[in-house]
Amino acid sequence: MFTGIVEEVGDIVDVTPLEDSARLRIRGPLVTSDASPGDSIAVNGVCLTVVDPADGTFGVDVMGETLRRSSLAGAAPGTTVxxxxxxAANARLGGHIVQGHVDGIATITGLExxxxxxxxxxxxxxxxxxxxGLxxxxxxxxxxxxxxISLTVTGVDDDGxxxxxxxxxxxxxxxxSREVGATVNLEVDVLAKYVERLIRVGAATAGAE
Structure with missing residues (x-):
């Protein structure tokens, strides 16, 4: 679980495409300062498992489902994340509850x-x-x-x-540094998804009676 308070901006140093996944190596001196294999680190909002941390970098395996749903499909050496x-259980929740389970991507269509x-x-x-959709x-x-990044929504409509x-x-x-046209990962409030699911199940149950 995360809070959406970014600790540092790192960069991807290597990408190894695999048959149905990819292995990334990411530079992040701060987040790897106490990292051990098996720890979780959010990379552009995607919860990933640390593999072989060394010299301020760490590896991660990204499965096909994650590549399909997130912008990590376009990751390349030099990409900042x-x-x-x-x-930590005793830390302040400075942003909001973020699971690191990306729901989909959005596109930046305006900067003012x-x-x-x-x-x-x-x-x-x-x-x-x-x-x-989302x-x-x-x-x-x-x-x-x-x-x-934990952010507060200032306006919403059917398109975004x-x-x-x-x-x-x-x-x-x-x-x-992102410009119009850039894609970003989105994770919506998990409570909204649970409420929708409960309403649908309740309506289906009532209809079957």
Missing amino acids: NLERAL PSEHWTAVRFTTPREADGGV ARYIVEKGSIAVDG FSVGLIPTTLAETTLG
């Missing part, structure tokens, strides 16, 4: 810089049947994880949502 170690902050607009893909789980003033980024977020995460 947000890194966060798993939440101002003197002290930047408004960013994201478009989420619709479902094949024309449904609103947007149905996003609410104004709710929390969302974008590339592993907006957030406001303060200078600290722009300076200390990858969003400060």
